[in-house]
Amino acid sequence: xxxxxxxxxxxxxxxxxxxxxxxxxxxxxxxxxxxxxxxxxxxxxxxxxxxxxxxxxxxxxxxxxxxxxxxxxxxxxxxxxxxxxxxxxxxxxxxxxxxxxxxxxxxxxxxxxxxxxxxxxxx
Numbered sequence: 834x835x836x837x838x839x840x841x842x843x844x845x846x847x848x849x850x851x852x853x854x855x856x857x858x859x860x861x862x863x864x865x866x867x868x869x870x871x872x873x874x875x876x877x878x879x880x881x882x883x884x885x886x887x888x889x890x891x892x893x894x895x896x897x898x899x900x901x902x903x904x905x906x907x908x909x910x911x912x913x914x915x916x917x918x919x920x921x922x923x924x925x926x927x928x929x930x931x932x933x934x935x936x937x938x939x940x941x942x943x944x945x946x947x948x949x950x951x952x953x954x955x956x
Contacts, residue, residue, distance in 0.1 A: 860953035866895045867946045870926070874939035885935075889926060896923045922946070 853861075873888035900919040905912035922942050929938030 856953060860950065862895065862899070863946065863950045863953055866892055866899075866922075867943065867950055869895065870939055870942050870946065874936055874943070877935045877939070889930065893923065893926055896926070918945075918949075 869888050869892035873885050873892060876882070876885035876888055896919055900916060900923065903912075903915075905916040908915065922945065925938050925942045929935040932938065
């Protein structure tokens with residue numbers, strides 16, 4: 834396959850994602866957050882601290898965007914709870930960076946995120 838064809842297929846796939854519902858987009862973002870935290874945990878356990886930092890920074894960036902760009906007030910009490918959830922996860926990641934054993938903080942975040950990701954994918 835030529836490079837032009839690869840790019841065309843990639844653009845086609847990206848266009849398909851643009852037609853997703855806001856719920857699908859949020860599900861994909863939360864799944865990416867889950868993968869970033871899981872990767873940080875795995876890298877920490879393997880002693881690959883440079884990779885752990887990169888994945889943790891990616892997770893932190895996702896959480897910062899989520900916690901600062903959504904209109905939580907429009908969702909009322911549920912929005913306030915969601916904002917607190919994001920801030921709790923952000924604090925757990927920050928707390929993990931200050932501990933010698935980070936895996937429990939990462940694991941706690943993953944356990945909280947997993948059912949949330951599943952609920953976003955249910956239609």
